Amino acid sequence: MVEVKNSRRNMQADCQNCFGLCCTALNIVASSDFAMNKPAGVPCANLQSNFGCQIHHTLRNKGFKGCTVYDCLGAGQWVSQITFSGQDWRSKPEIAANMFQVFPIMEQLFEMIAFINEAISYDLSQPFSEQLLEQLEKMQNFIKLDVEGLLALHIPSIRQPINDLLLKTSEQIRKQFNMGNKNTRNTNCRGADWTGKNLKGKDLTATDLRGAYLIATNLQNADLRAADFIGADLRDANVCGANLSTAMFLTQMQINSAIGDDQTKLPFYLSMPPHWHNKKETD
Known part of the structure; x- marks a missing residue:
């Protein structure tokens, strides 16, 4: 091995x-x-x-x-x-x-x-x-x-x-993440176009966001644990305060293209971009 x-x-x-x-x-x-x-x-x-x-x-x-x-x-x-x-x-x-x-x-x-x-x-x-x-x-x-x-x-x-x-x-x-979760919402959002959409505070745990368009999407304080981000476009997505701590297949480049702050929870292998400092929440 x-x-x-x-x-x-x-x-x-x-x-x-x-x-x-x-x-x-x-x-x-x-x-x-x-x-x-x-x-x-x-x-x-x-x-x-x-x-x-x-x-x-x-x-x-x-x-x-x-x-x-x-x-x-x-x-x-x-x-x-x-x-x-x-x-x-x-x-x-x-x-x-x-x-x-x-x-x-x-x-x-x-x-x-x-x-x-x-x-x-x-x-x-x-x-x-x-x-x-x-x-x-x-x-x-x-x-x-x-x-x-x-x-x-x-x-x-x-x-x-x-x-x-x-x-x-x-x-x-x-599937493991959702075991015991009674929430029946649709988690298959592969390729979704959420450009500019307001998803502030939404529960998006374990959502398949592969190839999704999240350009300028408001994801402030959203719960994105176990969400799959392969190929997702996060340019100017607002992830201030969002929980991405266990998001899957998220890259530094995707995070660098987003807008976050020191309250954004990132996977351990990613670093907070310098331009994130002192960002304030907006509606």
């Missing part, structure tokens, strides 16, 4: 050991989150020679809110230091194209590892846990591949069996 080495708590971006890959490899379209267009493979105009951002402390004020939301879960430093052995694209321009292609692949692999690690932490039957561990071992082997091996991966076929296992995990854990 494979040893679980990468817990969700430890899967965090380390920008000091990354060669600015999110600032170069990704395609960025001008929007309310980004002040300019930036094609994939082109360095951001704010990226310095040391791979730091020259406007890091004022990103949100200058129209780059999206940069403060983004989180690669550690894929950037892995590509920089492991896959490419500490060689950077500036000093070795011949590796730039491959490095920029590998990065988004590694991002997806790291996301899957994070979700599998979380699933393994739940109280599941042994056969089911072993299936998750088998997938985790495969993923840990994938991230160790060389450039050619990584570029040859077919991510959709890798993701499908993992997604099936995560769905089963979600169903089991939400």
Whole structure:
């Protein structure tokens, strides 16, 4: 049985050991989150020679809110230091194209590892846990591949069996949470469009919110324990005072895109974003 080495708590971006890959490899379209267009493979105009951002402390004020939301879960430093052995694209321009292609692949692999690690932490039957561990071992082997091996991966076929296992995990854990609960409300809200909806103080425990649109949704003081958030859009969702302590498959990027405060209860592996401080409740 494979040893679980990468817990969700430890899967965090380390920008000091990354060669600015999110600032170069990704395609960025001008929007309310980004002040300019930036094609994939082109360095951001704010990226310095040391791979730091020259406007890091004022990103949100200058129209780059999206940069403060983004989180690669550690894929950037892995590509920089492991896959490419500490060689950077500036000093070795011949590796730039491959490095920029590998990065988004590694991002997806790291996301899957994070979700599998979380699933393994739940109280599941042994056969089911072993299936998750088998997938985790495969993923840990994938991230160790060389450039050619990584570029040859077919991510959709890798993701499908993992997604099936995560769905089963979600169903089991939400069912366990609801045992003895006489509430008969509908908890299947997958893909729901709740953009701008007022759900302040609502009981949304064990709700399937996969792929739900929660943009600017008022979730103040809502109970979201055991809710499944895979693929949910939480941009500007108000989660001040909300209980997300045992929410499932919630990412730092989703939390960074939401609006919360020091009363918001988060899973132990997520951190309160700096811009959450001193937020006041509104109706």
